[in-house]
Amino acid sequence: MAYEKTPVGSVRPSQLLWTYGPGALVDLPNLSVVTSGIDVWEKDRCHLVIENRLLAAVQKALGPQVESLRMPPISKNESNDTNSAEANVGVPVRPFPRWLRCVKCGLLSPYDSGLFELKEGYRRPEATRFVHQGCRGSKGDQPAKDADAVPARFLLACKNGHLDDFPWQWFVHSGPNDCKGTLRFFESGASLQTENLWVKCDACGAARNMAHAFGQLGKENLPGCRGRHPHLDHYDPDCDAEPRAVLLGATNSWFPVSLSALAIPQAKNGLAQLLEDGWSFFSDLDSLEEVPLAIKLLKKTGALPGIEQYSAEAIWAGIEAHRSGDGESVTEADIKGPEWRVLIDPVPVNDYPHFLSEAVAVPQGFQGKIARVLLLKRLREVNALLGFTRVEAPDDSGGGGAGPIQAPLSRAKPDWVPANQVHGEGIFIQFDEQSIAEWEQSADVQAADARLRGGHKGWRNSRHLCPPDDGYPGARYVMLHTLAHLLIRELALECGYNAASIRERIYAEVNEDGSQCGFIIYTAAADSDGTLGGLVELGKPENLERLLVQALRRARICSSDPLCAEHDPRKDRSLHTAACHACSFVAETSCERGNRYLDRAMVVPTFENAKAAFFPDA
Structure with missing residues (x-):
């Protein structure tokens, strides 16, 4: 600086x-x-970060003039020579x-x-x-x-x-x-x-x-x-x-407004994926003779790891196929939809070195609730900064709708935004859609959902946000979100990583494209955390079964009960029901919703509500 x-x-x-x-x-x-x-x-000292899906989402938010995602300039000078x-x-x-x-x-x-x-x-x-x-x-x-x-x-x-x-x-x-x-x-x-x-x-x-x-x-x-x-x-x-x-x-005084995406393979093969990711480097090439120079430049800068293992002829054939539309994947502004489709693919999809996955058996005793467990041995998360707010956090709108005004990053509309990428590992758990749908139809679940929805309305009304119902995520999200928190707290005790470096990514959208019901718990820290394999090891069936059982049993009783279990969000206009720092809250950096929309009663039986639990026998 x-x-x-x-x-x-x-x-x-x-x-x-x-x-x-x-x-x-x-x-x-x-x-x-x-x-x-x-x-x-x-700008010339800010290295490119390639992630087309995230770039499309940034363009949707800030305008089509955004051309790239770039890392902040990094000084490698470790000496005291201030004249260099x-x-x-x-x-x-x-x-x-x-x-x-x-x-x-x-x-x-x-x-x-x-x-x-x-x-x-x-x-x-x-x-x-x-x-x-x-x-x-x-x-x-x-x-x-x-x-x-x-x-x-x-x-x-x-x-x-x-x-x-x-x-x-x-x-x-x-x-x-x-x-x-x-x-x-x-x-x-x-x-x-x-x-x-x-x-x-x-x-x-x-x-x-x-x-x-x-x-x-x-x-x-x-x-x-x-x-x-x-x-x-x-x-x-x-x-x-x-x-x-x-x-x-x-x-x-400063709250960041950001977007994040997991780098997932979207093309048919490794070369097609590389060409899709780095199309800006190849779009201007007119002949096979220009390809070796482009490869040499990319290898020197390290902008597209893995491209050097392919011959110039194969790359040129891939370029022509990309231009003709064969093998060209659609760039979507939707962030989580493409990720969900890759995660539930019957054959685990891999794209070394950014994404490696392995399907394992469902933990014993959870077959009727959990449909699939995927060990994500390698994953890359890319984050982009869109702007910032002051005084009020960007999610102070209670989940959606009008909120605090986002301040700009530059005077004119930006043609690039700051971004960073981190590598890590994780566990993906997909839940049985039929079990989730049946659970959502229960009268007790709907009653618990109505209480939290009332708190959501009160939250938005107290901030003069309209309409008051806007942005409420629903019971499915609340259950998955709470269970992810319970599991994060349990994993943090055993995996050896800093608890604040373990994060969640919830998939709970229900739309015309299908229903999502699952989450990823992963490490994505900017240093060595998340690269040692400790989290993936705990995702193996015998370990995950033990951790799930411990998390569910521990969640039944909170040290703040009965106050925690009896909490009614409609009375104090809050965004959580049976949840507090003693049982369900995690670090702000770990939660995608700021410790909001949590309710233990939707996961396990509690003193106040024993009939709305997705795991009634926990």
């Missing part, structure tokens, strides 16, 4: 999608910076908030006011900081050489995705004022509660307590939103959202 070619710190590439993407604040040891929009990233070209590889950032506070005298002023100086840490980028020149200490009589200046800890944000500096001058003077005096920030008590934090004007003596910036007082004492996008250096006109004060580092 760099500010005018000044390195200020480093983050992992995957964090530029999930934590510190465009528009997000990076709270460094001495600085706070905002990651710039992708229109000022060095490699040292300048990174993501552009700029200081934000603009207002800094001197730790010695409390001076509060923008960093470009001339009162602060940037001290660069040439050998230690994390030591780069601003200092207050000419500081004379808190009493004004003791010169303090190079007193550090730290970012002001208060900002303004709104649910339309805007972020702005806190209006210090407006706030301390209770509105617009011509006073140009310097401001001081100080503490009046032993604790750092907002009641003990004050800002004061040196010229006119006006002072104000920071408690007036929050809650109902904040609504009365803060100006309207200016529509600022600091990562784009741009202002949106006429924002009507109500701004609110947030703290620097607050988790609600």
Whole structure:
């Protein structure tokens, strides 16, 4: 990361999608910076990620002008040579908030006011900081050489995705004022509660307590939103959202909006799949003589692993077949539909090195409930960042419909979006469709479903989202989702992987193309997690049977019962029934719905509801 070619710190590439993407604040040891929009990233240093299904889904969301998915630029420089070209590889950032506070005298002023100086840490980028020149200490009589200046800890944000500096001058003077005096920030008590934090004007003596910036007082004492996008250096006109004060580092200041897809084989053979994945490299070739040069380039860059094992003649024949339509697979914007069709194929489909699967026997005692178990020995997940929201998470709409406004990644419509790919392993479990359908028709299941649907309506009504029924996933999804959570918690105790690196992917759609009823539990971490075979080993029949039995028995009684089992989502407008941190919740990174739409009573009998369980004899 760099500010005018000044390195200020480093983050992992995957964090530029999930934590510190465009528009997000990076709270460094001495600085706070905002990651710039992708229109000022060095696109040529961002390597391509090939996944046509995900690209089609991104184009459906952002427009057909999106041409590619690309990884964030990665610096491989491990030395301290700051003059090398490699040292300048990174993501552009700029200081934000603009207002800094001197730790010695409390001076509060923008960093470009001339009162602060940037001290660069040439050998230690994390030591780069601003200092207050000419500081004379808190009493004004003791010169303090190079007193550090730290970012002001208060900002303004709104649910339309805007972020702005806190209006210090407006706030301390209770509105617009011509006073140009310097401001001081100080503490009046032993604790750092907002009641003990004050800002004061040196010229006119006006002072104000920071408690007036929050809650109902904040609504009365803060100006309207200016529509600022600091990562784009741009202002949106006429924002009507109500701004609110947030703290620097607050988790609600940036929520990523992303899409993910599993790389699955869609073509008839390995070569056809490679040509489908990398068609952008071959579409312009006009003759057989041009193929060897393309192969050499792809082998050197590693952009299409496996293409080098085929001869130029075979590749040219495949190109001609692709152009004629023979063997050309249809690119679909639908993400999970093609994955489901590959996973339930009677003959396990493989596409080394991205996808290797093996069918195994159904665990003993679960034949009537489970139809198929597939060990996914290798899989590749590709994630793409579409935008972000502030204040409210993108799924705060309660599962669908209108929600918080998605902020853009660039000023103009993007022609590429940041993406990353991770490799891992997993277990796919397909449930018996007839058993699921019969279970859904039970009056007790429908009653349990009605309770959660009532909570869903209340959730959306409390956020003024219409229509209130929109986005509810149904009892099938709730049961599969809850069971996946129970199994994740059990697997985490035995597989040896970090619990937060185990994820779920639920297939529960019912439409004209057929019914889905299953899930994948897989590891997809950006480091070595997910590559050791521990999860696949636990998917073998004898191990999976034991884990399923343990998970179901453990779920019957929660340490928070009877409160957990008796929870009615209609009363508190929540999105879960019999579920809590003690029994069913998992890490936010593991769940595709933020620990929502969970109900143990739909999986196993509970104290409150013993008749709605899909596994009544567990």
